[in-house]
Amino acid sequence: xxxxxxxxxxxxxxxxxxxxxxxxxxxxxxxSLWWIVTNVMIDRTTFxxxxxxxxxxxxxLMIIGTAFSEEK
Numbered sequence: 001x002x003x004x005x006x007x008x009x010x011x012x013x014x015x016x017x018x019x020x021x022x023x024x025x026x027x028x029x030x031x032s033l034w035w036i037v038t039n040v041m042i043d044r045t046t047f048x049x050x051x052x053x054x055x056x057x058x059x060x061l062m063i064i065g066t067a068f069s070e071e072k
Contacts, residue, residue, distance in 0.1 A: 012063060020055040027051055
């Protein structure tokens, strides 16, 4: 039982980190373009909070989506 929980946490953590790195680079590019166009820079804290919450939401949606999928 404990091994299943550990495996689930490792899988979820790996999925979260993969999404986090992808979202970080995409969001960094978008924020850079926003800064060039509007001359308004996004704060470092806002960027980290936005990246983390977006990554957490996407990984949670993926896990929920696979839990309710028809194929098992």
